[in-house]
Amino acid sequence: MKRYALIGRNIQYSYSPLVHQEIALSAGIHIEYSIMSIEPMAFIGAVDRLRSGYDGFNITKPYKTDILPYLSKNYSVTGAVNTVCVSSGDLIGYNTDGTGFLKSLEYHNIDISGEILILGAGGAARTLAYELDKLSKVYIYNRTITKAQAIIDELGLKNTHDADLNNLQPTVIINATTLGLNNEMSLPNGVKTERLQTVYDTIYNPACTPIMSWAKENGIKAVNGLAMLFFQALDAQKIWNGVELSKAQIIQTLKNIEAKI
Numbered sequence: 697m698k699r700y701a702l703i704g705r706n707i708q709y710s711y712s713p714l715v716h717q718e719i720a721l722s723a724g725i726h727i728e729y730s731i732m733s734i735e736p737m738a739f740i741g742a743v744d745r746l747r748s749g750y751d752g753f754n755i756t757k758p759y760k761t762d763i764l765p766y767l768s769k770n771y772s773v774t775g776a777v778n779t780v781c782v783s784s785g786d787l788i789g790y791n792t793d794g795t796g797f798l799k800s801l802e803y804h805n806i807d808i809s810g811e812i813l814i815l816g817a818g819g820a821a822r823t824l825a826y827e828l829d830k831l832s833k834v835y836i837y838n839r840t841i842t843k844a845q846a847i848i849d850e851l852g853l854k855n856t857h858d859a860d861l862n863n864l865q866p867t868v869i870i871n872a873t874t875l876g877l878n879n880e881m882s883l884p885n886g887v888k889t890e891r892l893q894t895v896y897d898t899i900y901n902p903a904c905t906p907i908m909s910w911a912k913e914n915g916i917k918a919v920n921g922l923a924m925l926f927f928q929a930l931d932a933q934k935i936w937n938g939v940e941l942s943k944a945q946i947i948q949t950l951k952n953i954e955a956k957i
């Protein structure tokens with residue numbers, strides 16, 4: 697049986713094992729998928745164990761860039777890797793966060809033709825901005841302002857700007873901060889919501905965050921990050937095992953996952 701894992705820090709809450717097992721079940725393959733929640737000092741040892749005993753692994757916070765020196769080849773264009781294929785002891789890096797996010801937009805039928813406001817400037821925000829910059833007018837609002845500009849500069853984004861909340865009429869707000877994981881409100885003061893159609897929280901646990909509750913109460917579409925997690929996992933399984941699911945299988949697999957959460 698092929699072995700996979702998710703490596704990160706303080707990630708016991710992750711639904712990745714469930715999501716990968718359900719995808720594997722739908723695809724008719726047998727895999728083992730475990731969580732390796734480790735402190736930074738244990739990172740090098742964990743990479744050695746993954747290299748010798750696993751067929752591939754996913755990487756999450758805070759190690760998405762720490763893996764770069766260990767890769768023989770890297771197909772990620774954002775400077776962060778979330779998926780590694782182990783091939784004869786070589787580690788090959790990919791990033792499926794961006795493609796997973798775009799597929800989740802399509803799955804939820806989210807219109808991105810207006811102004812998109814991304815809250816946060818961490819790893820997730822960086823990936824979302826990179827993908828959305830090709831398709832929309834994007835604005836990043838972050839507590840630490842310099843980090844928003846750093847994303848724009850480092851990725852050479854053309855349609856993305858530091859957000860001035862007073863002069864912005866977003867149609868979609870995406871929460872890519874960690875605010876909401878502990879039921880904090882992530883909607884910043886002063887944001888204009890007259891044209892707002894969709895609130896997308898990248899958080900999936902809890903399934904309904906305060907910003908999502910606020911959106912629902914105000915008749916605004918609200919989605920969480922489960923589909924994003926699902927599609928990046930599906931793309932990882934495509935890289936590892938050539939998995940492709942039909943639209944009907946995707947809908948059913950997501951239903952199965954939701955039922956088990």
Ligand code: NAP
Pocket residue numbers: 757815816817818819820821838839840843871872873874875877898899900921922924925926928
């Ligand atoms: P990260 O790199 O640690 O970035 C955290 C972000 O949250 C930063 O912009 C930080 O602002 C902001 N923040 C933290 N505490 C704050 C506070 N008290 N007030 C205002 N802003 C605050 O984390 P990440 O990896 O990007 O993850 C961000 C979120 O995305 C997490 O909630 C994670 O669950 C979610 N995510 C979901 C998926 C999925 O598949 N659904 C995948 C990846 C991530 P500063 O820069 O000012 O510190």
